[in-house]
Amino acid sequence: xxxxxxxxxxxxxxxxxxxxxxFAGSSADPGVSPTTILIGGTSPLTGPAASYATVARGAxxxxxxxxAKGGVAQRKIDYRIVDDAYNPALTVQAVRRLVEQxxxxxxxxxxxxxxxxxxxxxxxxxKVPQLFVASGATTWGRDAAQYPWTIGFQPSYAAEGFVYGQxxxxxxxxxxxxxxxxxxxxxxxxxxxxxxxxxxxxxxxIAEEPYEVTSPDVGSQIGxxxxxxxxxxxxxxxxxxxxQAFVFANRLGWRPLVINNAVSATSNTMSLASEGGKNKTIxxxxxxxxxxxxxDPRWKKDPxxxxxxxxxxxxxxxxxxxxxxxxxxxxVAYETVGLLKRLGANPTRAGLMARARSITSAANPxxxxxxxxxxxxxxNFPIQQGQLQRWTKxxxxxxxxxxxxxxx
Amino acid sequence: MTPRRTRIIGFVAxxxxxxxxxxxxxxxxxxxxxxxxxxxxxxxxxxxxxxxTGYTGQISLGHGAFMAIGGYTxxxxxxxNEQFGGPISGGMKDVWTLPIAGLVAGLVGLxxxxxxxxxxxxxxxxxxxxxxxxxxxxxxxxxxxTGGGSxxxxxxxxxxxxxxxxxxxxxxxxxxxxxxxxxxxxIALVAFAAAWVILRGRTGxxxxxxxxxxxxxxxxxxxxxxxKTLAFGISAAYAGVAGGLFAIASAxxxxxxxxxxxxxxxxxxxxxxxxxxxxxLVFGAIFIAFLPLWAQGQDLGSLLPGAIIEETQKxxxxxxxxxxxxxxxxxxxxxxxxxxxxxxxxxxxxxxxxRAR
Numbered sequence: 071x072x073x074x075x076x077x078x079x080x081x082x083x084x085x086x087x088x089x090x091x092x093f094a095g096s097s098a099d100p101g102v103s104p105t106t107i108l109i110g111g112t113s114p115l116t117g118p119a120a121s122y123a124t125v126a127r128g129a130x131x132x133x134x135x136x137x138a139k140g141g142v143a144q145r146k147i148d149y150r151i152v153d154d155a156y157n158p159a160l161t162v163q164a165v166r167r168l169v170e171q172x173x174x175x176x177x178x179x180x181x182x183x184x185x186x187x188x189x190x191x192x193x194x195x196x197k198v199p200q201l202f203v204a205s206g207a208t209t210w211g212r213d214a215a216q217y218p219w220t221i222g223f224q225p226s227y228a229a230e231g232f233v234y235g236q237x238x239x240x241x242x243x244x245x246x247x248x249x250x251x252x253x254x255x256x257x258x259x260x261x262x263x264x265x266x267x268x269x270x271x272x273x274x275x276i277a278e279e280p281y282e283v284t285s286p287d288v289g290s291q292i293g294x295x296x297x298x299x300x301x302x303x304x305x306x307x308x309x310x311x312x313x314q315a316f317v318f319a320n321r322l323g324w325r326p327l328v329i330n331n332a333v334s335a336t337s338n339t340m341s342l343a344s345e346g347g348k349n350k351t352i353x354x355x356x357x358x359x360x361x362x363x364x365x366d367p368r369w370k371k372d373p374x375x376x377x378x379x380x381x382x383x384x385x386x387x388x389x390x391x392x393x394x395x396x397x398x399x400x401x402v403a404y405e406t407v408g409l410l411k412r413l414g415a416n417p418t419r420a421g422l423m424a425r426a427r428s429i430t431s432a433a434n435p436x437x438x439x440x441x442x443x444x445x446x447x448x449x450n451f452p453i454q455q456g457q458l459q460r461w462t463k464x465x466x467x468x469x470x471x472x473x474x475x476x477x478x
Numbered sequence: 479m480t481p482r483r484t485r486i487i488g489f490v491a492x493x494x495x496x497x498x499x500x501x502x503x504x505x506x507x508x509x510x511x512x513x514x515x516x517x518x519x520x521x522x523x524x525x526x527x528x529x530x531t532g533y534t535g536q537i538s539l540g541h542g543a544f545m546a547i548g549g550y551t552x553x554x555x556x557x558x559n560e561q562f563g564g565p566i567s568g569g570m571k572d573v574w575t576l577p578i579a580g581l582v583a584g585l586v587g588l589x590x591x592x593x594x595x596x597x598x599x600x601x602x603x604x605x606x607x608x609x610x611x612x613x614x615x616x617x618x619x620x621x622x623x624t625g626g627g628s629x630x631x632x633x634x635x636x637x638x639x640x641x642x643x644x645x646x647x648x649x650x651x652x653x654x655x656x657x658x659x660x661x662x663x664x665i666a667l668v669a670f671a672a673a674w675v676i677l678r679g680r681t682g683x684x685x686x687x688x689x690x691x692x693x694x695x696x697x698x699x700x701x702x703x704x705x706k707t708l709a710f711g712i713s714a715a716y717a718g719v720a721g722g723l724f725a726i727a728s729a730x731x732x733x734x735x736x737x738x739x740x741x742x743x744x745x746x747x748x749x750x751x752x753x754x755x756x757x758x759l760v761f762g763a764i765f766i767a768f769l770p771l772w773a774q775g776q777d778l779g780s781l782l783p784g785a786i787i788e789e790t791q792k793x794x795x796x797x798x799x800x801x802x803x804x805x806x807x808x809x810x811x812x813x814x815x816x817x818x819x820x821x822x823x824x825x826x827x828x829x830x831x832x833r834a835r
Contacts, residue, residue, distance in 0.1 A: 115774070116797040117739075123792075153774050153796050158629070159735030160770070162728045163516070170655070171509035184627065188730045191633040195642050253618050254627035254734075282614050284737050 099418045101175025107142070107410065107417060109201075110150035110168040111180040117155035118283050121309040121339070122181050124389065125204055126151045128399025129179055131385035133407070142410040143417075149403075150174065156283065158188035165189045169198050176201045176422055179223075179402055183207045183256040186220075194219045199422050201409075202402050202452070206230065206333070207255055214427075214450035221426050221445070223402050223452050225332070225360060227259035229475035230456070231306075233358055234329050235267015237458065238302060245273035248300030248326070250291050250315055252307055253280035260306040260331055276300055281311060292318040304329040309339045316343035320351040328355040332456070336394035337365040340461055347464065355461040358473070360441045360453050361401065364392045365465045374435025401436040405429065405443055405452070440472050451475075491757075492671075499663050503656050512655040512727070513767070518662035519723045520763035524747045525666075525673045525756065526716020531745070532753035533677060534709040535689030536594070540606030542740030543613040544714040546733075547586055548579035548721025550617065553630040553731040555579075556637040563622040572632075572639055572726045573661070579722030580715040587714020591707030598692075610741040614733035629732025638729055662723050669716060673756060676712065685709055686754075748814075750807060755816025762815070773799035 101108040113126035126149075133147040141147060150172060152164040161180065168174045176199035180186055183205040193200045194217045202223040203210050210222030238245045249264065251257030257280065265275055277298035279291035288311050295303060296319070303326040305315045312334035319326070328351060330340075335357035344352045362369050369375040382389050382396055389396055409425045410417065429452060431443040441455045454475045459466040503511045527541050552575040558568025590609070597605050617624045624630070634641045639661075640654035652660070676682060684705045687695035696702055725731045743766050751762025772779035773796040775787035782790075789795045811818045 115792075116794060120794055123794075127792075151791065152776070153770070155739070155770070157734055157737055157739075158730065158732045159724070159728045162730055163513075166512065167509065170512070171507065184629070184732055184734055187628055187631075188728070188732060188735075191631050192729065195634050253615070258627075280618075282618070283734055284611070284614050 099175065100169075100173040102145070102417055105145060106148045107145045108148045108150065108172065108174050109176045109178040109406075110152065110172060110174040111178045112152050112154040112161050112164045112185060113179075113181050114156040115151070115153035117157065118310060119156040119182065119308050122204075122395060124393050124395040125181060125399040125402075126179060127386050127389060128382070128396030129403035129406075130399070131381050131389070131396070132400040132403035134385040135381045136407055142407055143413075143415050145410075147407070147410070149178065154182075154185060156182055156185070158182070158184045161185040162188050162192070166192070169193070169196060174198075175417065176419065178202060178406065179204050179399070181205065183259075184254055186210070187255070190217055190220055197419060199419050199426070201422065201426060202406065204398075204402070205256065207259055209255075211451035219423060221423070221450060221452070223405070224398070225358075225453050225456050225475065226451055227256060227331075228263040229451075229454060230332055230358060231260040231263030232267040232475070233456065233458070233473050234304065234356070235264045235269070237267075237356065238273045238329075239268050239271035242273050242302070242327070245302045245327070246276045246298075246300045247273065247302040247304055248277040248279070248295035248298050249275055249304045250279050250281065250288060250295060250307055250311075251304075252311070253282055257306045260304075264304060264306075273302075275304075281307070283308075287311075287314050287318075289314070289318045291315075292324075293322065296322050296324045300326060302327045302329065304331075305334065306331045307334060309334045309336075313339060313343040316349055316352050317345065320345070320349045325351055328352065330355050330357045332357060332359050335359060335459075335466075336392075337363055337466060338390060338393035338395075340466075341392070341464070344464065352461055353463075356458065357461070357466070358456040358458050359394070359466075360437050360456045361394050361397050362436060362438055363459070363466045364394055364397065366468075378436060397436050401434055404434055404436060405431060438472070496667055499667065503659055508653050508655050511653075511659040515655075515659040515662040515723075515727055516767040517760070517763045518659070518666035519720050519727060520744075520747060520766045521666045521759055522662075522669045522723070523717050523720035523744055524751060524759045524762050524766075525669050526713040526720070527744050528748045528751070528753065528756070528759060529673060529677065529685070529716070530709045530713035532748055532755070533682065533689060534685040534706065536706060536709060537599070537603040537745075538606040538713070539603050539741050539745060540608070540610040540613075541713070541717045541744045542736050542738065542742075543609045544583045544587060544717035545721030545724060545740065545744075546613050546617065546731075546736035547583040547714075548718030549725035549731045549736065550624055550630075550721075551575065551579040551582045551718065552722035552725045553632060554624070556632055557630050557635055559623055559625065559630075562625050564624075569637065571637055576665070576719055576722045580719040583718020583721065584711050584715030587717075588707055588711035590714070591710030594710060595703055595706055607738075607741070610738045613736060617733040624733075627733060629730055629735070631730055632725065633729035638726065641729070658727055662727065665719065665723065669719070670756065673716075677756075681705070681708070689754075746804065750804075750814055752814025752816025752818075752820075755814065755820070757819060758814050758816030769800055769803060770796060773797075773803065 113123050114120050115123045130149050133149050137146040154160040154164050178201045181204040186203045186205050200220040206224045206227040208226045208228040249261055251261050277295050279295050281288045281291050305312050379391050382391050412425050413421050427445050429443055429445045434443055438457050443452045445452055455472050457468045457472055458470045459468045530536050554566055555570040555575040559566050618626050632638050640657045644651045645657040684700045687700050688705050747762035747766045750765045752758035771777050775790040790799055
């Protein structure tokens with residue numbers, strides 16, 4: 071038995087005391103000072119969903135571009151990003167640190183369905199805005215009455231899955247759909263709505279294979295889905311797993327019609343999955359997005375996309391502009407700046423939420439023309455539109471016009 | 479130093495540490511108290527793991543799973559699982575669930591100790607790793623019992639002491655964060671003392687005998703079966719209590735809150751703290767609780783050079799810093815913090831010895 075020596079205690083004491091003690095702000099509503107407004111959120115900088123870190127980075131770059139022009143109402147926007155490794159227990163710790171120690175004005179753009187579920191009670195009871203949740207779970211909009219301090223942003227998974235279902239019902243005679251889905255609320259939301267979109271058509275889901283976020287790969291799931299005889303593969307997975315799904319399906323020589331969910335459908339992810347053009351399964355993949363596609367030549371001279379590239383080049387050096395997650399980040403940051411502008415000189419948390427529930431933003435420069443961001447009485451889903459697109463020869467080609475979800 | 483003298487020094491040091499822990503919240507911000515409560519929680523898990531790995535020589539890569547068992551026991555006893563269609567109505571106050579969390583995890587540990595008897599070294603490590611890997615899927619599989627992937631929300635429930643309002647105890651009012659700190663640390667200190675008592679006597683000697691040479695232990699009359707299962711049971715019970723506290727501190731449980739990485743971090747914690755030592759584990763716990771944060775250039779990490787902090791803000795950055803720090807630490811203190819203390823102690827006593835001559 072080794073005894074605790076006096077030295078241990080001395081060292082422990084030194085370490086504890088040496089840790090910097092936080093300074094508390096002293097303004098009326100936390101996080102607002104005469105010169106800055108502090109917001110914060112978690113993002114998976116490491117772990118199984120680290121490819122989403124670029125969402126926060128895009129938002130950060132946009133805020134910095136606004137700050138360079140003087141900020142909003144004389145205040146610079148300080149956006150603090152904390153890593154949670156896509157682990158909801160770490161999200162809880164990080165968000166409590168942001169709220170109680172850093173005293174943020176609002177929790178913003180926190181990524182992940184489970185991550186946001188884990189902090190929703192806490193933020194609502196503490197009356198801290200949970201602004202523009204980076205997850206498409208339907209609950210953010212549906213349960214707004216119960217959780218008034220929480221609001222989502224992107225089209226809901228329920229709307230997205232329904233669109234895929236309808237597409238298959240209309241275009242395929244007897245599609246046999248095999249579904250790969252993440253075994254959590256996000257994956258199940260998409261799966262359930264896909265089924266409701268298929269409705270009573272001749273097409274139906276014949277195999278469902280879940281995977282865990284913590285699992286190394288989805289090889290066996292793809293093998294089973296192929297063996298099930300499915301001729302449509304629906305990928306409801308985050309980017310790392312989606313790429314694996316394409317690669318494994320190709321290696322097995324499986325060529326189904328592929329549906330890939332929006333959260334893994336950036337051109338960047340698709341390019342990786344195409345294995346430099348060698349992947350034959352990926353051609354003709356269907357997905358949807360509310361964002362402009364950085365690779366689409368239509369937007370070469372588009373002012374919004376020019377602005378996007380300029381901001382990224384200046385404030386996120388080394389960032390890959392083809393990764394549309396940056397674009398998502400900018401779109402959400404753009405709306406946040408809009409809210410702060412409307413809040414004016416004396417921002418309050420309650421005021422922020424009131425404005426977040428009454429958005430009428432028709433022309434977000436980073437979203438497709440015609441996609442509006444709006445909320446109002448009885449409408450708590452900021453974006454409810456998207457564009458179906460088909461992966462053709464190394465890039466997305468849109469088809470069929472914008473869809474608008476009436477059901478959520 | 480004579481054993482008697484070192485024991486007295488040990489007692490004094492422990493008493494000083496207790497006093498230090500007791501007064502610390504007065505000197506730090508309210509929120510820091512919550513941060514440090516996690517150090518206490520990890521310390522409990524590390525104490526348990528070190529009894530098994532450091533003292534008995536059985537490697538476990540699956541202690542995160544025992545924490546999950548404890549965490550879910552606590553959460554289900556508090557919030558119940560009737561809302562998912564399960565049989566338990568819940569309603570138990572958070573503190574009272576902890577002994578049960580320890581007991582349930584301990585029993586599972588005992589049960590796991592039996593097959594583990596047949597495995598040694600790497601094979602045992604793999605078997606324990608398997609339970610860590612299987613845990614999230616198992617939790618999701620029994621959705622009506624565990625709430626599945628969405629987990630169980632505890633924040634704001636009447637069973638959770640001090641969700642947002644102050645906690646009154648013995649006519650003393652404290653913030654929820656201070657309450658969490660004192661709850662975690664009082665249990666951690668008791669657990670520390672208990673580990674010391676277990677390890678200093680006959681049982682501890684038997685554990686070490688098993689670690690050093692199974693053949694020699696058996697020939698000296700130590701029952702391998704008995705002590706290996708016992709070590710597993712005790713160790714898992716510690717992890718269970720830590721898991722229960724973890725659930726209370728997070729006010730939320732979910733399968734992804736107990737990932738495989740947690741089991742690995744715990745192992746890293748005892749290696750940094752020092753295998754086969756107790757005092758260094760405090761540093762192992764600090765390492766687990768804070769290094770991920772420091773590696774992002776936050777808190778103490780903000781003292782890092784600006785160029786490094788910029789790197790940590792990039793995707794994957796924190797993981798790289800974490801890895802580098804770990805490698806450096808293993809170069810500098812290969813035997814962990816406990817080993818470092820031992821070295822210093824030896825240096826001091828040998829100097830004294832040579833001077834006396």
